[in-house]
Each structure stands twice: as C-alpha cells, then as structure tokens.
Amino acid sequence: MTTKFEVNGKQVSVEVEPRLTLADCLRHELRLTGTHIGCEHGVCGACTVLVDGEAVRSCLILAVQAEGSKVVTVEGLSNDSDLTPLQKCFRKHHALQCGFCTPGFITTAHALLTEEPDCDADRVREVLSGNICRCTGYISIVEAVLDARQFYKGQAAKK
Amino acid sequence: MKNTFIGTPMERREDLRFLRGRGEYVDDVAMPGLLYAVILRSSVAHGRLVSIDASAALNVPGVHSVITAADMPGGPPIVPMRLQPLPEFKPFEQPVIAHDKVRYVGEPIAVVLASSVAIGEDALDAIAIEIEDLPAVADWRTAAKNQSVLFEKAGTNRSLVFQARKGDADAAFAAAPYVRREQLRTGRHYGLTMEPRGVMAEWDDAKGKLTVYGAAKVPFFNRRILSAQIGLAVEQIDMIENDVGGGYGARGEFYPEDFLIPFAARHVQRPVKWIEDRRENLMAMNHAREEECDLEVACARDGTILAIRGEVHTDMGAYMRTNGAVGARNVSQFMAGPYRVPHVKIDSALWMTNKTPVGTYRGPGRFEACFFLERMIDMIAADLGIDRIEFRRKNLIKSSEQPYPIAHVQPTDARDEYDSGEYSETLDRALKEIDWPKLSKLQGKLIDGKYHGLGAVCFIEGGAAGPKESARIAVNTDGTMSVYMGTSSVGQGVETVFAQIAADALEVPIERIHQVYHGSTAYVSDGYGAYHSRSTVMGGSAVLDATNNFMATLRQAAGKRLGCAESNVTLDVDKVLGGGRSMPLKEFAGLTAEGAFLNKKHTYSYGAHVAHVTVDAKLGRIEIVDYVVVQDVGRAVNPLTLRGQVLGSLVQGLGGAVLEDLKYDENGQFLTGSLADYLLPTATDFPNLRCVVLDDYPSPINPLGAKGAGEGGIIAAGGCMANAVANALSSFGAEPRQLPLSPTYIWELVQAGQRRAAE
Numbered sequence: 001m002t003t004k005f006e007v008n009g010k011q012v013s014v015e016v017e018p019r020l021t022l023a024d025c026l027r028h029e030l031r032l033t034g035t036h037i038g039c040e041h042g043v044c045g046a047c048t049v050l051v052d053g054e055a056v057r058s059c060l061i062l063a064v065q066a067e068g069s070k071v072v073t074v075e076g077l078s079n080d081s082d083l084t085p086l087q088k089c090f091r092k093h094h095a096l097q098c099g100f101c102t103p104g105f106i107t108t109a110h111a112l113l114t115e116e117p118d119c120d121a122d123r124v125r126e127v128l129s130g131n132i133c134r135c136t137g138y139i140s141i142v143e144a145v146l147d148a149r150q151f152y153k154g155q156a157a158k159k
Numbered sequence: 160m161k162n163t164f165i166g167t168p169m170e171r172r173e174d175l176r177f178l179r180g181r182g183e184y185v186d187d188v189a190m191p192g193l194l195y196a197v198i199l200r201s202s203v204a205h206g207r208l209v210s211i212d213a214s215a216a217l218n219v220p221g222v223h224s225v226i227t228a229a230d231m232p233g234g235p236p237i238v239p240m241r242l243q244p245l246p247e248f249k250p251f252e253q254p255v256i257a258h259d260k261v262r263y264v265g266e267p268i269a270v271v272l273a274s275s276v277a278i279g280e281d282a283l284d285a286i287a288i289e290i291e292d293l294p295a296v297a298d299w300r301t302a303a304k305n306q307s308v309l310f311e312k313a314g315t316n317r318s319l320v321f322q323a324r325k326g327d328a329d330a331a332f333a334a335a336p337y338v339r340r341e342q343l344r345t346g347r348h349y350g351l352t353m354e355p356r357g358v359m360a361e362w363d364d365a366k367g368k369l370t371v372y373g374a375a376k377v378p379f380f381n382r383r384i385l386s387a388q389i390g391l392a393v394e395q396i397d398m399i400e401n402d403v404g405g406g407y408g409a410r411g412e413f414y415p416e417d418f419l420i421p422f423a424a425r426h427v428q429r430p431v432k433w434i435e436d437r438r439e440n441l442m443a444m445n446h447a448r449e450e451e452c453d454l455e456v457a458c459a460r461d462g463t464i465l466a467i468r469g470e471v472h473t474d475m476g477a478y479m480r481t482n483g484a485v486g487a488r489n490v491s492q493f494m495a496g497p498y499r500v501p502h503v504k505i506d507s508a509l510w511m512t513n514k515t516p517v518g519t520y521r522g523p524g525r526f527e528a529c530f531f532l533e534r535m536i537d538m539i540a541a542d543l544g545i546d547r548i549e550f551r552r553k554n555l556i557k558s559s560e561q562p563y564p565i566a567h568v569q570p571t572d573a574r575d576e577y578d579s580g581e582y583s584e585t586l587d588r589a590l591k592e593i594d595w596p597k598l599s600k601l602q603g604k605l606i607d608g609k610y611h612g613l614g615a616v617c618f619i620e621g622g623a624a625g626p627k628e629s630a631r632i633a634v635n636t637d638g639t640m641s642v643y644m645g646t647s648s649v650g651q652g653v654e655t656v657f658a659q660i661a662a663d664a665l666e667v668p669i670e671r672i673h674q675v676y677h678g679s680t681a682y683v684s685d686g687y688g689a690y691h692s693r694s695t696v697m698g699g700s701a702v703l704d705a706t707n708n709f710m711a712t713l714r715q716a717a718g719k720r721l722g723c724a725e726s727n728v729t730l731d732v733d734k735v736l737g738g739g740r741s742m743p744l745k746e747f748a749g750l751t752a753e754g755a756f757l758n759k760k761h762t763y764s765y766g767a768h769v770a771h772v773t774v775d776a777k778l779g780r781i782e783i784v785d786y787v788v789v790q791d792v793g794r795a796v797n798p799l800t801l802r803g804q805v806l807g808s809l810v811q812g813l814g815g816a817v818l819e820d821l822k823y824d825e826n827g828q829f830l831t832g833s834l835a836d837y838l839l840p841t842a843t844d845f846p847n848l849r850c851v852v853l854d855d856y857p858s859p860i861n862p863l864g865a866k867g868a869g870e871g872g873i874i875a876a877g878g879c880m881a882n883a884v885a886n887a888l889s890s891f892g893a894e895p896r897q898l899p900l901s902p903t904y905i906w907e908l909v910q911a912g913q914r915r916a917a918e
Contacts, residue, residue: 019277033187034180036404038353039437043834046353074180087178091170094803098650099177100184100353100404121846128842132834134353134405135650136803137810137872138842 005066007032008076016063022056023047025063026073034074034103038132045131048104049073055111074103077110085151086110086144095144097135104131109145117152164659164669165863168799171655172675173648182402185357185373186434193359194223196420196433197279199269199286200442201261204297204513204827205307206290208257211269216285221278225286226270226423228258236388238413241380241481243488243571250313251511253478255388255418261290262309262477263513264829265442267415270423272431295827299451299472299510309477309511318479321507323491325566328504331466335457339539340469344451345527345877345898346820347474349444350520351839354404355435356444358416360424367395371421374398376411376647377688378680384413385421400678406649406689407811408519409445412481416443438832445483445518446821449474450490450527456535457502462545464554466502467494467532475509476516482690483517484509489524489621492568492575496532497582497619497765498554503566513827519690521808522874525620526815530898533616533878537885538894548590551617555582558856577619577763578866580791580856586617586767589789592851593769601771603889609773609782612887616768618875620790622692622867623762623860629683630701631753632661632709638733638745639673640665642705645686646698647678651869652800653694659796660699660863664706667732683753692867695796696762700861705754712752717742762858762866766790768809768879774887776909779902781817781884788850788875793858793866805850805872812876814840817900888912 004013007030014029021040026032026049038046040059047058050072077084083091086109096102105128112119112127119127124145125138133141176182213225228235235254256267269286273279294307301307302316309316332338359372369391374381378398386393403410416433424431435443454469471494473487491507540547556563558581567574601611629645642661646653654675662669676682687697713735718725723738735742771784788805795801818838822830831837850872857864881895884905891912897904 017277027186028189031189032180033183036184036354037186038355039834041437041833041835044353044437078179078181083175083178087174090178091174094171094799096174096177097652097800097803097807098353098403098405099173099182100650102177103180106178106180125842125846130841132353132839132841134351134407134811134839135807137806137808137840137845137848139806139810139846139848140803142842142846 001064003064003067005068006070008072014063018062018064020063021059022061022063022066023058026058032073032075036100036103038101043132045108046101046104048107048131050107050111053111055108074106077106086148089144089148093140093144093147095136095141101131101133105133105141113145113148113152117149121146162663162666164663165796169655169659169797171652171800172658173652173654184354184404185359185401188359188372188401190361190430192429194272194274194427194429194431195276195279196423196431197271197273197276197283198267199271199283200439201257201264201266201268203261203290203292204264204295205293206261207293208259208261209289209291212287213269215287216271216282219278219282219285221274222282223272224427226426228256230426234258236418238415238481239384240479241377243484245319245570247319248479248484250310251318251479253415253480253516255415263515264827265515267419270419272423272427295513297513297823297825297827299474299512302510302512309513316511318475318509318511321488321491322569323494323503323505323566326502328466328468328502331502332455332457332468335465336460337458337543338455339535339542340455341535341538341896342451342453343531343534343896345448345530346815347446347449348520348815348819349446349821350407350409352405352407352410355437355440356410356414356416357434358420359430359432360421361430362425362428364428369396369421369425370399371396372399372401374400374678375403376406376649376690378647378678379645379686380688381413381417382680385418388418389422398680400647403649407521408523408690410649411647412445412518437834441832441837442515442829445480446476446515447486447517447520447523448527448815450486452531454531454535456539458539458543460543462540462543462550462553464498464500467500468504471505471507473507473509474512474514476512476514478516480516480518482519485519486517486523488568488571490528492566492573493525493619494528494532495565496529497556497617499556499560514823521811522870525870525874526812526877529616529618529875530877530881534881537882548615551586552583555586555617557581575761578760578858578860580765582617582765584855585765585789585791585853586615588851589767589769589787590615592787592789592849593771593785595769598771602886609775610887612772612774612883614770614879614883614886616875616878616882618766618871620692620764620867620871620874621761622764623696623758624691624693625758627685627755627757628687628697628701629685629753629755630698630705631683631751632705633751634744634747634749635673636745636748638743639671641673642675642702643682644675644677644698645683646694647689649689651694651804652797653677653698656695656796656800657698657702660702661706664703665730667730671732692869696861696863696865696867697756697758699796699863699865700756701754703862704756705752708752708754713747713750716747716750758860760860762793762860764790764792764866764868764871766871768875770879770883772880772883772887774884774905776888779905781900783845783847786848788872789853790868790871791853791855792868793856794854794864795852796865798852801852801868802850804869805852806848808870808872809848809876810840810845812873813845813880816877816880816898820899
C-alpha cells in the first residue's frame with residue numbers, strides 16, 4: 001500500500017507492505033541508512049527517530065503508521081557544512097566510539113534538549129537510559145548532552 | 160616543525176561521519192540483484208539430524224533457493240581455529256552447517272535465499288526438520304560424566320587441559336604454614352556488539368572474483384580460511400571492511416556464516432546479503448567467560464604469597480571456535496595477576512557442552528582470574544589479620560624485578576614475562592584518588608538503610624600480540640598523504656591514532672594525513688588485525704617503520720629530481736626541499752612505501768580498581784558511590800580515546816559483575832534470547848566512575864613505548880565489585896563466590912548470614 005509522510009522536510013510517497021517497519025522503510029526504501037537497527041524489539045534505541053517531535057523507536061512502528069507525520073532522522077539533524085552544536089559536543093567529549101548507537105543518542109538527546117534545555121544530569125541519564133551504548137559506558141555521552149544544553153537554551157530564547 | 164600529536168587529546172576523524180549518520184556499516188551497502196539470506200537454526204540442543212525437507216519452503220513466492228549441507232560436495236567445510244590451533248582440538252571444530260548432528264540451540268541447519276528478509280523468514284516455518292533428541296549436556300559437571308558425548312569419535316567431552324606451571328607448587332604447599340581453598344565461578348557473558356553481524360558477498364564469474372563485505376577484526380586471516388574452504392586462491396578474494404559497530408573480541412572472527420554467505424553467492428550466481436537479528440546474535444555470536452575454579456593459595460603468616468594451585472573448568476559450548484581456547488588458556492597463565500608468585504600449578508579443563516560455542520570477550524580469562532584471586536586475597540588477609548591493602552602491596556611485583564617471568568602454559572609451550580612497571584604505584588594513586596583513609600571508617604556501616612563497602616584490586620592486562628603488523632604511506636594526487644593499515648577498526652578510533660603517529664613522525668600538520676585506510680585486504684600485503692589490545696602498539700609501530708621507509712624512498716626520488724644529495728632532502732608540509740630548490744609533494748603522487756613491525760613479546764599495562772558501594776540488604780541492590788580506575792599504559796597516544804577505552808570497558812565489566820548472564824535450562828534450551836532477558840548496563844546504572852591514565856613506565860619492547868590498554872577497565876571490575884559487596888555485608892559474613900552479583904544472589908547471601916547468626 002502507499003503511505004505518504006514527511007521525512008527531513010521533504011514529502012515522500014512510498015509503496016510498502018503493511019508489515020514493513022518504519023525503520024526498514026527509512027533504511028531500505030528511502031536509503032536513509034543513518035537510522036540503525038540494533039534489536040528490533042524496542043530495547044536498544046539505535047533506531048530512534050523523531051515523529052512529530054517525539055523520540056520514537058522506528059522498529060516498533062510500521063511505516064504505514066507514519067502516514068501524515070513529520071519524521072526527522074539523524075540526517076535531518078545534520079548539515080554538510082559543519083557539525084551541529086550537539087554533534088560538536090559529542091565529538092569534544094568522545095561520546096561515541098563505534099558510532100552504531102550514535103544516531104539514536106543524537107535524536108533522543110535532541111528531543112530532550114528541545115523540550116527541556118534546563119534538564120539536570122539525573123534527567124539526562126533517565127531519558128538516555130532507553131538507549132544502549134556498548135562502547136562508551138555513557139559517562140561521556142551524559143557530559144556531551146549536559147554541555148549541549150547551552151545551545152538549546154539559546155534556541156529557545158530565539159523562539 | 161616538531162609535532163606533539165602523540166600524547167595530546169585529539170578529537171576523532173571518524174566522528175565526522177558517524178555523528179551525521181554517514182557511517183557505512185555492512186547493512187548500509189546496497190547492490191542490485193541482491194538476495195537476502197535467512198538462516199534456519201536448531202531449536203534442539205543435542206540431537207541427530209534425521210531429515211530436512213525444504214520443498215514447501217521453495218513454493219513460497221519470493222523464495223529463490225534453500226541451501227543445506229547436501230549442496231556442499233564433500234560435506235560442509237570445518238572452521239579451523241585461529242589461535243592455539245592444537246591437533247587435540249581438531250575433532251571439536253565446527254562444520255559450517257549441521258549435517259549429522261545438532262549440538263546447540265542456534266546451530267545453522269539451512270539457509271533460505273529470498274527476495275526479502277521477511278519472505279525468507281516466512282519460509283523458515285515451511286522447512287520440515289526431523290531431529291532425534293539426544294540427552295543434552297548443559298553444564299561442565301554433566302559434561303565431565305561423559306554419559307552423553309557430543310563428539311562420538313572423540314569419546315570424551317573434554318577437549319583439552321591447559322597446564323600452567325612455574326616452580327614447584329606441590330612442594331611449596333607441603334611446607335606452607337597457611338592454605339586457603341575456595342570454589343568460585345563467573346557467569347556466561349558475551350561481547351554483544353550494538354551492530355549485529357552481517358556478511359554480503361558477490362561472485363563475479365567472468366573475473367573469478369569473490370568480494371566479501373562485512374569483514375572485521377582479522378580479514379587477512381579470514382580470507383585464508385575462506386580460500387581453503389571454498390577452493391579459490393587468496394588473490395581471488397577481496398575482504399572489505401565497512402564501518403564496524405563494535406568488536407570486543409566477538410565480532411570479526413570466522414563464523415559459519417562467513418562461509419555460508421559467500422558460498423551461497425557463488426552457488427546461485429547472485430549477490431547475497433545476511434544481516435543477523437538480535438535474537439540470532441544472542442545465540443550465534445561467541446559466548447564467553449562461564450569459568451569455575453577450585454583454587455588454593457598458600458601464604459606465609461606475614462602475608463607473603465608462596466604458591467597457587469588448582470583447577471579451572473570452562474563451559475566451552477558445543478564447538479572449539481577460532482579463538483575459543485584463549486579464555487581457558489589465559490585464566491591459567493594469569494591467575495597470579497600482578498603479584499609475585501614463585502610457584503604456580505593450574506590445570507584448566509575445556510568442557511564441551513550443548514550451548515553456543517565460546518570465543519573471546521574483552522579481557523578473556525583475565526576477568527575471571529582477577530575475580531578468583533582478588534576475592535581470595537580479601538578472605539586470606541582477613542584470616543591472617545593483615546590489612547588487605549598491605550597484603551597487596553607486599554606481593555605486587557616491583558620495577559626492580561622486571562622483566563618478571565610468569566607461568567608457562569602447556570601444551571602450547573607459551574612462555575612469557577611482564578615487561579615493565581612499579582605496580583604498587585597505581586594502587587597507591589587509586590587509593591589517594593578515592594580518599595581511602597577517610598572512607599575506611601564507612602566499611603560495613605549501615606547508613607540510611609544501606610551498607611557501605613570498599614573494594615580495591617589490582618590487575619594486569621596483556622597486549623600487542625605478534626607476530627607482525629604492516630602499514631603503508633602513499634602520496635595522493637593533491638599532495639596529501641594517506642596511511643594504509645593491516646590492522647582493523649572495530650570502532651576504537653584507529654584512524655585518528657594512526658594519523659597522530661604518522662604526522663608526528665613525518666613532522667607535518669595532521670591535516671596532511673588525508674585518510675587512514677584500514678582492514679580491507681587490498682591495502683597492504685599482509686595484515687594481522689585488531690585483537691589482544693594490539694592495534695595501537697603493533698599498528699602504530701608499523702606506521703613508524705613505514706614513515707622511515709617512506710622518507711627514504713622520497714629522498715631517493717627527490718634527490719634525483721632536485722639534483723641534490725638524498726640526505727639533504729626534507730619534507731616541508733606540502734613541499735619537498737633540497738639543494739636550495741623546492742618541489743610540490745604532489746609531483747610525487749603515487750610514491751609509496753610499506754613498513755612493518757615484528758614482535759613476539761607482549762606488553763603488560765597494569766593498574767588498580769577501587770570502589771565505594773552501598774548495598775540495600777533487603778532488595779539486593781548495589782549502588783556505586785565512587786569508582787576509580789588507575790592504569791599505567793606505558794605511553795598514551797590519545798588520552799581522549801584512551802579514557803573512552805578505560806571507562807567503556809569498565810562499564811562492560813560492571814555489567815558482567817552485576818547484570819549479565821546467558822542462561823540455559825537443563826535441556827540446553829536457551830533462556831536469554833532478548834535484551835529484556837540479557838541485561839546490559841544503561842545510563843542510569845553506573846553514573847559515578849572515574850579513571851586516571853598514567854604513562855610512567857614505557858614498554859621496552861616497541862619504539863612507541865606504548866602498551867595495549869583496551870581491556871584494563873573490564874578485567875578487574877568483577878573482583879572489585881565482589882570485594883566491595885563482601886565488605887559492605889561483612890556483618891552478615893557474606894563472601895560472594897560467584898558473579899553476577901544479582902539481587903537474588905545478594906539476598907541469598909544476606910539470608911544465609913542471618914541464618915548463621917540465629918543458629
């Protein structure tokens with residue numbers, strides 16, 4: 001069946017089997033391979049994308065359920081010219097090693113900081129606890145997200 | 160210019176693509192005409208494979224073919240061992256697909272090729288399998304009875320006993336004034352990578368070329384295995400390393416699928432891709448740990464360790480895999496840890512069971528050995544009335560004793576020695592960091608419903624496995640240079656580290672090192688890969704040699720063209736200078752030189768873990784108040800990534816200490832087939848961790864002075880946590896003798912203590 005939604009600001013129309021997950025649709029139909037699949041049962045968070053601003057596990061929803069939504073992936077939170085402030089903080093604090101879980105952490109952290117730019121370390125840890133990283137031990141990821149708060153506070157002020 | 164990139168915290172080059180979602184992992188590679196492979200795996204732990212009927216599966220629309228052992232002329236090939244490939248292990252090696260028996264839940268039986276993964280999975284249900292059940296062997300004690308035998312021809316479930324020997328332990332025990340004997344065991348863990356494994360293969364019949372994507376860790380070695388199995392020359396096979404989502408010892412070893420997918424691609428003359436799902440990964444990727452010891456330690460009354468003696472039993476799972484013997488070997492050789500032990504006698508038995516086969520997981524055998532000995536040291540110090548820190552200080556090896564010979568292991572005839580270091584300095588530093596004297600007053604105290612405890616343990620980490628590593632430097636058309644490596648990336652940051660080393664040696668800005676290529680078999684003549692904390696030491700030393708050869712080659716070429724003596728030629732950023740003249744480096748595009756580092760010795764970094772924990776005796780819940788790792792690594796090339804190695808491996812170790820355990824029932828049924836069952840640390844579990852990295856004692860065995868340092872965080876985590884918990888629950892007389900320290904186990908220890916008190 002055909003499903004239409006917006007991905008990273010562009011309208012897309014995809015012909016999919018009803019059982020296709022949004023994660024597989026993004027990766028294999030739309031070739032947005034930054035969204036990674038680590039468990040397919042909603043535990044690891046590697047496939048996290050934003051659906052209408054909310055952090056969502058794209059392995060747990062079907063592509064057809066995204067009909068009419070605005071989906072943002074890690075590619076949509078990136079640009080060619082430079083790393084974003086959040087990405088720069090991840091790099092500065094060495095908050096990634098193999099990089100496989102990283103897109104899920106970026107999308108999750110972006111959703112958190114957009115909503116709660118004043119969150120404290122406990123809150124950051126609580127929200128990130130839905131994403132598994134096997135390389136870093138999380139210390140540096142939490143440091144990076146806390147460091148990035150300043151840039152989101154600025155954004156909130158602009159709005 | 161004189162660079163100091165080595166030793167400076169450098170942000171990673173890799174991050175620029177990973178952070179934007181632009182990494183390219185094997186499942187991200189697309190190819191026209193792909194078929195997707197899905198693997199039918201045994202649901203029976205032990206049985207005779209009577210029949211496979213795939214006819215109904217072939218009728219499922221979209222299914223292209225089903226491959227079984229019957230499609231392999233001469234029978235399925237065997238996966239040979241890579242490390243310790245002893246003749247004794249031959250009967251226990253794994254066929255790439257089951258053909259007469261199944262020996263563990265998860266063993267491949269058939270490969271379905273279909274136009275999509277979903278259709279392939281649909282077809283799995285349509286394959287009719289008949290298996291005649293045999294009694295399952297689900298633990299080493301059952302294996303030792305030899306009533307049900309996995310390999311009839313071998314006639315025994317014991318594949319080998321490693322023997323670690325030093326001095327005359329029996330004589331030392333006979334004369335010892337004090338001996339303590341304990342049985343301790345660790346859980347079954349594995350190097351779970353966030354990226355499940357994947358293989359994509361393409362066969363070009365016209366060119367006679369096989370290209371395999373998804374290679375990792377040891378692509379050159381795996382190419383040799385595949386070449387022999389599939390009947391192609393190594394030159395006919397290219398192994399391509401994509402970005403790799405974690406290694407930890409488990410990813411990149413040669414698994415059955417590393418034959419099955421290339422075979423399938425050649426068999427059906429179509430490119431084939433297989434991507435493991437997480438359930439498969441839990442039952443198909445190498446398991447690790449699950450060792451049990453019966454250990455004796457002999458001491459003088461003043462706390463001097465006189466000898467250690469005992470047995471270790473490893474639950475190997477169903478087959479001897481490529482690096483499966485490493486853990487059982489290491490636990491015997493490194494049982495003495497960083498301590499001066501003149502007499503050692505350890506027998507380490509490898510038992511075949513109906514479980515997923517074992518391979519290495521970061522700190523193989525070392526995590527277990529550290530837990531075993533360090534747990535006993537706390538018990539012994541208490542017995543002898545000696546402060547447990549003083550006990551350790553007394554027995555730690557001193558710099559003046561280096562190089563220090565350790566136990567040799569038969570039948571591999573592995574002789575080894577520690578290289579350098581004053582081990583007590585790291586312990587002292589860790590105690591100072593955590594303020595041990597102040598915290599000492601809290602030991603065993605109940606405050607706000609929680610018991611406080613301290614643990615302090617020491618460890619040794621081996622690194623830099625030989626025999627060789629290769630590197631090559633080449634000038635690009637734009638006048639930058641690239642580095643080509645024989646080592647691999649498993650996400651640890653080698654592109655940055657090798658660029659630092661090359662730029663320092665060539666005395667150019669680091670941006671002039673345009674790219675560091677690694678892992679694929681096309682880049683250098685020979686490579687040895689990423690394991691045993693060897694990449695920085697071996698690969699980095701090879702880079703140094705390559706830069707020397709590169710400069711010699713450049714001087715020769717430039718001397719002629721500049722009309723000056725070779726010795727007068729210098730490299731200045733993007734220009735070559737000599738005889739008062741200058742040429743752009745890009746004029747030498749294509750100029751290349753390879754280098755190598757050969758080494759048979761190992762590096763030994765070392766350090767200490769110190770923990771302050773609280774335990775809720777009612778809930779069995781452990782919290783870490785503070786935890787410090789101090790590790791001396793000889794020379795820190797990139798302190799930023801090194802901190803990542805230490806803290807990252809520490810959290811993996813804490814997972815093994817308190818959470819992770821792969822479980823089976825008595826029938827060999829696998830009980831932990833999801834991430835809701837196999838518990839991994841998350842961001843809320845261990846917030847209070849610190850590390851200090853020292854480089855006070857360089858390694859004398861390589862030009863960098865560096866020591867392998869990717870495993871120190873994990874090795875001592877089990878021992879440190881167990882000792883801290885024992886200390887917290889000392890009022891209950893609790894002595895943890897197994898890992899993980901699950902809430903149930905803690906509760907049992909408390910209950911047992913209360914029963915003892917009531918009696």
